[in-house]
Amino acid sequence: MTDQKQTIQDLEKLREKAPLIHNITNYVVMNSTANALISIGASPVMAHAVEEMEEMVSIASALVINIGTLSDRWIEAMHLAGRTAKKKGIPVVLDPVGAGATSLRTNTTKDLIEQVGPHVISGNASEIMAIAQAGFTTKGVDSTASAEAALEAAKELASSTGSVVSVSGKTDYITDGNEVDKVTNGHHLMGKVTGTGCTATAITAAFASVNGKAMAAATEAMTVMGIAGEMAGEQADAPGTFYTRFLDALYKIDGEQIKKYWKQ
């Protein structure tokens, strides 16, 4: 169950704190993720050099690990950053982009889950199902399975790993293995812009930096994303304009908008 009042308070806290969010993320979404984090009120930094991982993580309020465009040295940096964050009590959010599509992605995800133990695993239905070894291959980075179908896999994954699992889709599901939050806010054009899922992961990290309860933070993030999507959707009928308006909406969303669009 999300708490509307808590969501509003955490958004305000986020804007006041302007937390530094350290992203090790894929090349495709670096710019849009940075812009989304700035718009919501956080302070993004992108860094991947092994040589600076420990220092950079140490001054961050949350860490995003996104495996969208992998290579050897980056995987090494992800592990080092993840371990450092955990040691320092800094929340880690993992986005297993394309898990299931190749063994490199699936195995990297499994290794990161086992060795880092992220606070939140945030992906689409097919990625979550692939990780939970539901026995199918994803079709690239887009979801080919319904979020509903992945809910059981998500619960199992959460139970066996101790991570909160956040599954994006028409309805988003967030679970710790026992309880399940649902977010029904959103807009169909969110699926027509690259990196919306990656943005959701980064926004989840931003909320995790102000709310220590990983499940609440993930649900708040998905709610804010969904509402911003609806706000943008009112001013756009195609992906180019939608993306622009979505950034605007992340900047403009406040308590009033959250109350207006609240659906849960």
Added chain:
Amino acid sequence: MTDQKQTIQDLEKLREKAPLIHNITNYVVMNSTANALISIGASPVMAHAVEEMEEMVSIASALVINIGTLSDRWIEAMHLAGRTAKKKGIPVVLDPVGAGATSLRTNTTKDLIEQVGPHVISGNASEIMAIAQAGFTTKGVDSTASAEAALEAAKELASSTGSVVSVSGKTDYITDGNEVDKVTNGHHLMGKVTGTGCTATAITAAFASVNGKAMAAATEAMTVMGIAGEMAGEQADAPGTFYTRFLDALYKIDGEQIKKYWKQ
């Protein structure tokens, strides 16, 4: 000669199939290429790790190799992906960004042409002329030679390699060495946004995944690009707004628009 009816049918087929397009492309255009592919109806994935090349190519419907921001390991991945695609009968489109500007780019292009044998080589006039050893140095990644001047080079390149050659410019030329298709659709602001040529290459790969005739696919792609550019140009007088509207146009373009703007 492009076929209007075929172009419309292939666009519809593309949207129905939502083919996975595997891109090994440059950092500058990854985001815009992914967004353009989604807008036209394809499903993009960006991946460059040697370790996942064979698997990723194998689930793709077409492969883009774009040399815009080269480095050693990426070149290795390009070769592996290209060979795998050819072995599996998956169409390969090569964009020799900046060929002629440095020997690394010219040589990498030549090696890829000789060892992979792309179905389509898609570049601007100076790149195509540089590859065909027309004896001059390009000025970076922008075209400094007219597409017309490059047509002869393109024909020779196509004849000697067996690849279809697609030359972007005010008029686009697509040739297999014998026949030549011309596309006169387009808008001057397309040259004021980075990566428009790279987007054309990716859209060419998308059409190649639904039309086995490389020359028809390339011509269809350039036509759709040009018309989307004209649609965008009606709503924009500067590059920022133009880019946004261009993505919108790729999403909105349909049989009706193709008929309306058809010039050939």
Added chain:
Amino acid sequence: MTDQKQTIQDLEKLREKAPLIHNITNYVVMNSTANALISIGASPVMAHAVEEMEEMVSIASALVINIGTLSDRWIEAMHLAGRTAKKKGIPVVLDPVGAGATSLRTNTTKDLIEQVGPHVISGNASEIMAIAQAGFTTKGVDSTASAEAALEAAKELASSTGSVVSVSGKTDYITDGNEVDKVTNGHHLMGKVTGTGCTATAITAAFASVNGKAMAAATEAMTVMGIAGEMAGEQADAPGTFYTRFLDALYKIDGEQIKKYWKQ
């Protein structure tokens, strides 16, 4: 003291010459930097492979070195490119993104300053202060110190290195250690879009390619940036729309706009 007439003339010269600007820059801003350079009238190329550094720099009219997303091989390329540029008399502009946040960034910056000797060092207040060893740690890549507070550090840095130092902020300061130019043009939404500082650095390189006086070039660039920001700000109330309009403004800005918004 900036000269309005000179600024207008240099902008016109820039558009006439369309100088090739070679950028070794970070992944986050590659697309937006390329688009900004095209909009203002320059011709961007992004290249980082050690193998092509000397050739690429040699055909460029200015070089940007931006350390935003570092790794080993890139640092090597930065040094090689920088040395080549200096040898050939090509202006070099260094953006020490995140200097102070990690020792890798601070040390890389120091090494580049000592071994390359950039014509201009262009950063925000906290980066400039960190470089000048003012004894504090930056909070990632955003400025946490006022430009005013950094002015003394900038003067010292300029005096000891011989580089012109350009400090972005609400008021921008440009100094060679003796004289100080101030630019008060600008808009608060410039700080809400990622990479505005990186764009300023690239635009500085573009002006340096047409004006041999580094301090004048830097001041002209900051003035054009600030005015474009004000032009964009008149049509936007949030970061997504602002970014789009900012690119439009860089494309539209001309003598008339410069006169209209001139504040110095």
